[in-house]
Amino acid sequence: MIRGNRLVAALALVLVGTVLAVPTTSSPADARDERGRVEPTVRFATFNASLNRPAAGDLRRDLSTPSNAQARAVAEIVQRTRPDVLVLQELDHDPEALRLFQRNYLERGQQGADPIRYRYTFTAPVNTGVPTGLDLNGDGRTDGPDDAYGFGAFPGQYGMAVLSRYPIDEKHVRTFQKLLWKDMPGNRMPEGYYSPEAVDVLRLSSKSHWDVPVKVGRRSVHLLVSHPTPPVFDGPEDRNGRRNADEIRFWADYTGPAREARWIRDDRGRPGGLQRGASFVIAGDLNSDPVDGDSLPGATHQLLDLRRVNTSLTPSSDGAVEAARLQGGANLSHRGDPQFDTADFSEPPGNIRADYVLPSADLDIRDARVFWPVQADPLSRLTGTYPFPASDHRLVWVDLRHPPR
Known part of the structure; x- marks a missing residue:
């Protein structure tokens, strides 16, 4: 929301004298098909790393040396979990800052963790901080962060990036930054709240929606990336809650039958959604819990209830259960299982499941976790309070593989 290795872990277990839920520090093991051929198991992950800054250029400055404490902690989490394909969110859009984060942090071992290198990256402009020239929030001004296409103090704040060990098929990347909200059939735009001028220009994506094909062997997996607006910071019109639900719904239309995706146009003007039968992984901070929090009822179920989405195993952690118990408050009245929480929020709403890695039904889930160590785990220093x-x-990470054909 806007607002090491196994030896070390094993020694820690001995020292504390009890069994701990130590987050995995190894890459997924490859499986083999019925002919003995290697079927690669690929770890897909999403991480809202909060690497956003209040002014343009601040992040580049902070990452220009290898000494920024927050960036070191973010990098170590990535090194400990070792995703093959990683979506980073709330990383201000600046290709040079992304390069610096790789060179000065990910590719340098942090606190005994092994360095990690991603040969392939993708990033693109987002709507946050891009001015509309209109008074969208009715405060009499046209130059505030709320008057941008997506809330932000400068263009690119709270941006996104994809890092991959597997080749990215950049020729077939599709972005949907400029898709208009009004063009979504049956959209939830609050009636009468926005001026006709605003309705005509307001974009669906608060950041952007990306389809980034990743080549795993001879196959492509379409990484479907977005970061919908938080469903709060508005009034009784619930403009952010409505937009959040429609930003989530976009992927249901995009991956659905051709008739449901006829309205979609990418930023190059190409129509339609994902090709039928294509493998995909929906990944990102959706800012919506299935049952708790402030989002519209059923917002995430637009994806979770799809037959073409594999929900056979939900990423979980023991640390989230412990945090809900220790923090109490709203967490004790939540209807959702705390083991699935992915965000440690103040009240309201308390801790919720906000971050998702949702594969298509043709991909086997081999394992799925949330990096949230219990307090007795030495790695809990990376999450903390x-x-x-x-x-x-x-x-949040999920290990996936294609079943044999």
């Missing part, structure tokens, strides 16, 4: 060493979100 407020003010957080890295982020108020937790990295």
Whole structure:
């Protein structure tokens, strides 16, 4: 929301004299098909790393040396979990800052963790901080962060990036930054709230929606990336809650039958959604819990209830269960199972499941976790409590493979 290795872990277990839920520090093991051929198991992850800054250029400055404490913690979390394909969110859009984060942090071992290198990256402009020239929030001004296409103090704040060990098919990347909200059939835009001029220009994506094909062997997996607006910080018109639900719904239309995707146009003007039968992974901070929090009822179920989405195993952690118990408050009245929480928020709403890695039904889930260590785990220093060493979100990963054909 806007607002090491196994030896070390094993020694820690001996020292504390009890069994701990130590987050995995290894890459997924490859499986073999019925002919003995290697079927690669690929770890997909999403992480809202909170690497956003209040002014343009601040992040580049902070990452220009390898000494920024927050960036080191973020990098170590990535090194400990070792995703093959990683979506980073709330990383201000600046290709040079992304390069610096790789060179000065990810590619340098942090606190005994092995360095990690991603040969392939993708990033693109987002709507946050891009001015509309209109008074969208009715405060009499046209130059505030709320008057941008997506809330932000400068263009690119709270941006996104994809890092991959597998080749990215950049020729077939599709972005949907400029898709208009009004063009979505049956959209939830609050009636009468926005001026006709605003309705004509307001974009669906508060950041952007990306389809980034990743080549795994001879196959492509379409990484579907977005970061919908938080469903709060508005009034009784619930403009952010409505937009959040429609930003989530976009992927249901995009991956659905051709008739449901006829309205979609990418930023190059190409129509339609994902090709039928294509493998995909929906990944990102959706800012919506299935049952708790402030989002519209059923917002995430627009994806979770789809037959074409594999929900056979939900990423979980023991640390989230412990945090809900220790923090109490709203967490004790939540209807959702705390083991699935991915964000450590203040009240309201308390801790919720906000971050998702949702594969298509043709991909087998081999394992799925949330990096949220219990307090007795030495790695809990990376998540901590407020003010957080890295982020108020937790990295979420899922190990996937194609079943034999």
